[in-house]
Amino acid sequence: MNHIKGKKIRRWAVAGTALTMLVPLLAACSTDKTDDPKNRHTLRIGTMYGSKQDESYFRQQFTDIFEYTHDGIDIEVVPAIDYNEMQFDNMNGKEQTQQPDPLEKVKAIMTGSNPVDVMIFDFSLLGQLVGENLLKQLDTQMKEDEINASDFAATVIDGIKEEGNGNIYALTPTFMPSALFYNKKLFAKANVTPPHDGMNWDEVFNLAKQMSTGDGKDRVFGFSFSSYGGGENYWDIQNFLAPLKLRMYDENAEKMMVNSPKWTNMWKTVYGLYKDHIIPHQDDFVYDQPTDGKYNPFQGQMFLNGRVAMTIGDYSYISQIQQLNDNADKLKMEKLDWDVVTIPFHTEAANVGANINLSSLAGINTKAANSDDAWEFVKFINSEKWAQLKSRSMYEMPSRKAFIKAREGMTYNVEAFTKLKPFSNSQSQKDLEISRTKPNIRFISELASQAYNAVVSGKLSVEQALKELETRGNDLLQKLKTDPNGPMDDFYNQPPIGGNGDGSSGGGGIVRPMID
Structure with missing residues (x-):
């Protein structure tokens, strides 16, 4: 749970510095300039996880600007699962305390005596919330306010519609996509045609076999399931299998x-890559240790060190590549000549990518007492102005297509991040x-x-x-x-x-x- 919390805090924290930049821009959007208590009302926003101690991060990410520009509205944040309660649960190693069910906890704050108006949640819950009629359909309001679904990345809208039986029940201002990163120089040196968008796993693995050459410290590996770790990592296999x-x-x-037979075939496929040394072993990372005693901030990252031809990485991985290339001379390292294509998919789950995360979906509770302000909030954080702010993020990509661009000074296939549907890991x-x-x-x-x-x-x-x-x-x-x-x-x-x-x-x- 601490891992989940830490990751959310990292994403929320980046909004803090941008807050002061957007406030003057949106000041004119204020809808109600009165402080008359009779005209004030509360908008209750539910979150999957949180606590009073880290509520400020959530507010920086989602609500501070909205409150500033909507003077008559007060925001109340309601976590479905409170970290403060969980950390004091009895975990003595002998008898396991029942873990809270995220879906049941979310349903509780949406259906209780004082239900939340807006719910912000992970993609994994969308199908269940729609199926139990807990979310208001947004298509009509989007049409009335001239919000076109076509203005959002297909990855986002197609995934949302698939879980909503063809309709839209939530929107998200940002998402965390992934892609297949590849080393252009290695492919040119090997005279092998580089990967392209729309490849399945078999095609990528065949390319990886062609790109695997050399021995010892000179070994170049065709593929790695992640930027860290060797082929012994079972969790990389779990991500690989997930869409099936x-x-x-x-x-x-x-x-x-x-x-x-299916399990056997899948394990044999991955183990074959390990056995044939197409993917690195844990022992191979010893060759990435510096020989001059100097610290290498990219030690153990074999793709960045030019020893892996292709790897799966999320959108934030570009920041590490940029950092490497900007400091290559100081580090006495070679700059990385790279590009990206879509994540490989299983033929049985065509055009579905397992490493695409929609973690900030905002939907309106069907039992919302303040549904007008709820729609105003959902509309606001999915607006063009909000997307313009979020386009500065180094960690997540804006959902609106107009602001999905390669980073300044860089050229790469940015569309590769937006073409596949997200895999729904709903239970x-x-x-x-x-x-x-x-x-x-x-x-x-x-x-x-x-x-x-x-x-x-x-x-x-x-x-x-x-x-x-x-x-x-x-x-x-x-x-x-x-x-x-x-x-x-x-x-x-x-x-x-x-x-x-x-x-x-x-x-x-x-x-x-x-x-x-």
Whole structure:
């Protein structure tokens, strides 16, 4: 949870310096200049997570400018899950405290005796909120106020409409897209045609094999699932598999489903890249250590050091590339000649990208007591003026197409960030209930991590590892069926699958990406 909180704070903090720049610009937008208490009203805005201690960051990001330009409106921020309450939960390592269900917590502040007017939430909840008629459809109001959906990036609108049965129930001013970054110089040197938009995973992996050459410190790797880490990283595989929505266990959490041809094929595909040294191993990072004793801020980032031909990175990765190129002479490093194309997709989930995050969707509660101000707020933070401000962000991209441009002084295929639909990692109500009532089910993913580590270490074949994962997972599911919150001594006392592994928590019924 601290990871989620930290990431949100990082994004919110960048708005603070921009606040003073926008206030004069929007001062003329003020709709009500009276301080008469009789004319004042409160707009209640719900958030998925928060606390009084970090509320100021949220206000800087979303509400301060709106309050300044709308004198008659007071903003009240209502977190669905309060960090202050969670940090004092009893986690003694023996008995797991039930984790709050984000959907249920959001529904509680939307349907209680004093419901919020606006809800700001992650894309993963959109389908459920629409399905339970908790969000007001926005298409009519957008038409009346001449807000054209075509002015927003297709990535954003297509994803929203798909979860809304063809309609728009929320809008977001920014999003965090990802793309496939590639080293233009390496492709030119190898005389290999570089990647292009619209490639599937098989095509990218075939390119990666062509680009893998050399040995030891001179080895160039064709691909890496992320800018950090080697091929032993199970979570990179989880992100890779996410759009396929492969289930680890059935909807009743009673039977494992990993011992199947599809799971076997996917694990073999990734392990084949590792075995053939197409993707780097953890040991390869030793060659990125500086030999002169000087600190290298890009140490261990093999793409930035010219040793990986292609990697997946989000929009903020451009900032690191820019920092490298601006300081290459000081660091005595070679500047990176690069570009981007769309994220590869699975043919079974065409044009769907797993690494696209819509985390700031704003929708109007169907039970809103102040629906007029709610629409005014949603409209305001999705306006052209707001998008102009957000276009300065180094971390997120504005949703409005007019402000989606390559950064000043840089040239790259910026459209690659906007073409694919975001993958919806929404869970079924049953999966959410299982995660909440059986918190120890997270150890299924730890077993999966152990199983994959046993494969890459050569201790088990893919078939053997998945079979062992099935057996050990079924044992755990049966234990959770009779004692969902009991101590996990038996689990910790067992040797890991294959006798090796350092799994970590996470996961769920359906394989889901490990991102914010």
